[in-house]
Amino acid sequence: MPRYELALILKAMQRPETAAALKRTIQALMDRGAVVRNLENLGERALPYKIFTHNQRHTRGGYFLVDFYAPTTTVESIKEYLSRDTDVIRPNVVKHPLTQEVKPCEGIVPVPLEEKLYSTKRKKK
Amino acid sequence: MAAMVAVYSGLVRKTLTRVGTAAVCLTEPGTHAVLWRRSCSQYKQLTSNEDLLLSQFVSPFTGCIYGRHITGLCGKKQKEITKAIKRAQLMGFMPVTYKDPAYLKDPKVCNIKYRE
Numbered sequence: 175m176p177r178y179e180l181a182l183i184l185k186a187m188q189r190p191e192t193a194a195a196l197k198r199t200i201q202a203l204m205d206r207g208a209v210v211r212n213l214e215n216l217g218e219r220a221l222p223y224k225i226f227t228h229n230q231r232h233t234r235g236g237y238f239l240v241d242f243y244a245p246t247t248t249v250e251s252i253k254e255y256l257s258r259d260t261d262v263i264r265p266n267v268v269k270h271p272l273t274q275e276v277k278p279c280e281g282i283v284p285v286p287l288e289e290k291l292y293s294t295k296r297k298k299k
Numbered sequence: 300m301a302a303m304v305a306v307y308s309g310l311v312r313k314t315l316t317r318v319g320t321a322a323v324c325l326t327e328p329g330t331h332a333v334l335w336r337r338s339c340s341q342y343k344q345l346t347s348n349e350d351l352l353l354s355q356f357v358s359p360f361t362g363c364i365y366g367r368h369i370t371g372l373c374g375k376k377q378k379e380i381t382k383a384i385k386r387a388q389l390m391g392f393m394p395v396t397y398k399d400p401a402y403l404k405d406p407k408v409c410n411i412k413y414r415e
Binding site: 181183216221222223225235237239263264266268279280281282 | 347348373375376386388389390391392393394395396399
């Protein structure tokens with residue numbers, strides 16, 4: 175089952191450089207003992223707000239989604255490595271959403287208000 | 300007794316009961332999000348990638364998240380949606396101060412009326 179998901183935002187670069195950055199990232203993941211399962215490209219689009227990282231101002235970025243299995247101890251080292259990489263604008267490692275349980279929700283349960291009209295505490299006379 | 304109950308319920312904030320109120324539920328091709336029906340029992344797993352779904356609960360002018368009295372969701376779902384919106388904003392998927400202009404023409408899920 176997929177354990178973690180990396181929402182990676184890379185700098186807007188030419189295709190060979192993006193490929194090299196992705197290769198570097200996944201190599202780093204695999205070096206730390208992660209098993210990469212899938213890599214999705216959500217396209218290059220304008221960022222929702224200007225992001226300042228590594229002394230640079232970014233307006234556009236390429237969005238990528240990597241889901242991988244990883245041991246729990248290496249997640250911190252992955253995060254630290256990604257924060258040091260200059261091509262990466264914003265890395266985020268999250269627990270994979272498909273692993274979360276789906277619980278049915280009953281909605282707002284109507285509470286009988288008549289019982290709450292008067293306090294049930296015994297008053298001292 | 301009935302009159303007393305009516306007066307009391309008028310004083311207390313109205314609790315919206317979710318009994319079969321369903322708005323139109325559309326799926327756009329290419330997205331894996333389903334627009335909410337106006338009932339909590341329509342459950343959908345919340346990921347922070349789904350801008351389409353989460354932008355419906357955000358004001359188009361200020362970008363602030365609508366409260367429980369406007370969305371009409373139950374406690375758990377409201378909390379989950381708030382968490383997902385904050386996460387999406389932090390991760391760089393959703394804008395903070397405004398609503399994404401591509402989603403301005405969505406069907407209304409929330410109970411809010413703006414002056415024309």
